Amino acid sequence: MNFLVIGLSYRTAPVELRERLGFPSEDLAGVLRSITALPKVSEAMILSTCNRVELYAASQDPAATGERLQRFMAQYHGLDEEQLRPHLYIHSGRDAVRHLFRVASSLDSMILGEPQILGQLKQAYGLAEAGCTAGPVFNRLLPRAFVAAKRVRSETAIAQHAVSVSYAAVELARKIFGELAGKSCMIVGAGKMCELAARHLAGQQLGEVLVTNRTLARAQDLAEKFGGRAVPFAEFPLYLDQADIVLTSTAAGLLLTRSRLEQIIRRRKNRPMFLIDIAVPRNVDPQANQIDNLYLYDIDDLNGVIETNLRERRKAAKKAEEIIEQEILRFYGWLRSLEAAPMIVALRQQVEEIRRRETEKTLGALQHLDAADRRAVEALTRAIVNKVLHSPLSVLRRAGDDITGEIYLEAVRRLFDLDPAPKTAAAQQTESEDTPKQDIVL
Structure with a gap:
């Protein structure tokens, strides 16, 4: 059994094509059943997000299955196959495992380092489990991918630096004030960017949150979400001296001049004030940055912070790639140990059959031996076989410990002309969900 993935992502296809190829969540169960109905496909999973659409499959014939899945994607979405082909990537075996671990x-x-994809992948796996299209291969491989993802997040700094405007604003506020708990905040504007920033700020145990917007009802809705208070847009400057943190993102142009902010700082008795102006055009006079104890950052400043943080994440990604390779080796170590079991059984059976046949032939020529002598000969031949097999079988049992195990397994297969039979369908039925088939080859 082999593992493969076929798909496209933001790297290979424009958004116009990605949105046409997305699978609605309500259709996924039926689509998964259609995929597993294809020849030689035993398991299937679909990862469909705004940035990627990928079909994962376990198949006895990955090359042919890759072609069938490509045709399936094109036909399902009413596209010409040749139109789709240049944007697709297909990975199988170890390359597919590596791709899955990197995506997770x-x-x-x-x-780089965003947390949503892991949840989306877990949801995709859950749907495959619920629809009975995840089997032995996925039930071992996906949990291993989740372990790899957890290690990457806990052992590297890949998720520790803000790379979104809203989160970068919160990170800067924390650097200025140290602790944000109890600090008051005013949000000027109620658009998506303000809401995202407010969501990040809400987790910091702020004090009072004031929200203003030219449409009061919209301000009230946003204030209600975060336990804040809406104030009329025409009056918001009167409340600014109460705010330690001010976030502005409106299309109203210049709202706060340097002279007005100087008055506000005086009313605050020079207590520090942090302003984040993510509006274009800007809502706050850039000259205000010259006021003592007033810290003003605009969208370009935040983008500079984000770029610096992205460089740090890219550094962390190098260690993350090493973790991925370690987890791939662990997975294949498990796989080799799984292959070793039927190999050991087959080798023992072959040698035992030779021993039995040759012992019977010899004892047939030694008719004068009594029952005790015959038992002694049987015991002797069994002991010889056990002694001869002890060392090679010990090596095979440790086949999963390192990459050389794969070499030993192949050598034994060829030297003794072994072809371990896969389990019967009945045996596979009784297998636990966490124990993959013995004929998996990834």
């Missing part, structure tokens, strides 16, 4: 660890994400 957000090393292949548009925003």
Whole structure:
């Protein structure tokens, strides 16, 4: 059994094509059943997000299955196959495992280190489990991918630096004030960017949150989400001296001049004030940055912070890639140990059959031996076989410990002309979900 993935992502296809190829969540169960109905496909999973659409499959014939899945994607979405082909990538075997582990660890994400993809992958796996299209291969491989992702996040700094405007604003506020708990905040504007920033700030145990917007109802809705208070847009400057943190993102142009902010700082008795102006055009006079104890950052400043943080994440990604390779080796170590079991059984059976046949032939020529002598000969031949097999079988049992195990398994297969039979369908039925088939080859 082999593992493969076929798909496209923001790296290979424009958004116009990606949005046409997305699978609606309500259709996924039926689509998964259609995929597993294809020849030689035993398991299937679909990862469909705004940045990637990928079909994962376990198949006895990965090359032919890759072609069938490509045709399936084109036909399902009403596209010409040749139109789709240049944008697709297909990985099988170890390359497919590596791709899965990198996707789970957000090393292949548009925003390096973002956390959403792992949850999306877990959801995709859950749907495959619920629809009975995840079997022995996925049930071992996906949990291993989740372990790799967890290690990457806990053992590297890949997720420790802000790479979104809203989160960068919160990170800067924390650097200025140290602790944000109890600090008051005013949000000027109620658009998506303000809401995202407010969401990040809400986790910091702030004190009072004031929200203003030209549409009061919209301000009230946003204030209600975060336990804040809405104030009329025409009056918001009167409340500014109460705010330690001010976030502005409106299309109203210049709202706060340097002279007005100087008055506000005086009313605050020179207590520090942090302003984040992410509006274009800007809402706050850039000259205000010259006021003592007032810290003003605009969208370009935040983008500079983000670029610096991205460089730090890219450094962390190098260690993350090493973790991925370690987890791939662990997975293949497990796989080799799985292959070793039927190999050991087959080798023992072959040698035992030779021993039995030759012993019977010899004892047939030694008719004068009594029962005790015959038992002694049987015991002797068994002891010889056990002694001869002890060392090679010990090596095979340790086949999963390192990469050389694969070499030993192949050598034994060829030297003794072994072809361990896969389990019967009945045996596979009784297998636990966490124990993959013995004929998996990834």
